[in-house]
Amino acid sequence: MPISEDRFKKLGGDGNGDSPTLGTNAAKILSFLCNHPDEAFTQSEIVAETNVKAGSVCPTLIRLRERGRVDHRGKYWRVSDHDEAVSAATGHAAAALAIREINGEIPQMDEWQDHAVDPREYRHE
Numbered sequence: 001m002p003i004s005e006d007r008f009k010k011l012g013g014d015g016n017g018d019s020p021t022l023g024t025n026a027a028k029i030l031s032f033l034c035n036h037p038d039e040a041f042t043q044s045e046i047v048a049e050t051n052v053k054a055g056s057v058c059p060t061l062i063r064l065r066e067r068g069r070v071d072h073r074g075k076y077w078r079v080s081d082h083d084e085a086v087s088a089a090t091g092h093a094a095a096a097l098a099i100r101e102i103n104g105e106i107p108q109m110d111e112w113q114d115h116a117v118d119p120r121e122y123r124h125e
Helices: 005-010 025-034 043-050 054-066 081-102 109-113
Strands: 070-073 076-079
Touching: 025 043, 025 054, 025 070, 025 076, 043 054, 054 070
Parallel strands: none
Antiparallel strands: 070 076
């Protein structure tokens, strides 16, 4: 069954938006790095901490780097500042929405959606 262009654009390389599918090597590695945002790790350290097979870590890290999720310098890898910023913004937005709902406000998403900007479109500018 065909899908619309808008729906197609929302799909990531794995068909799951911009986030790795839970339980995958990418999700395990990204979760580990996100839990240690102020540190960088070698591939062998990532293998030891995530139990991802050594042969899978390098290609997975490269894919995450291509998506802007991790940074690489020398032999070290870390979660990208962009990824941290997106996580912080998402957490803030969720908290703000929860407070509004507690106070009885009903968010008008249709009005907001008309003006929304997807920051991923401007990632490489």
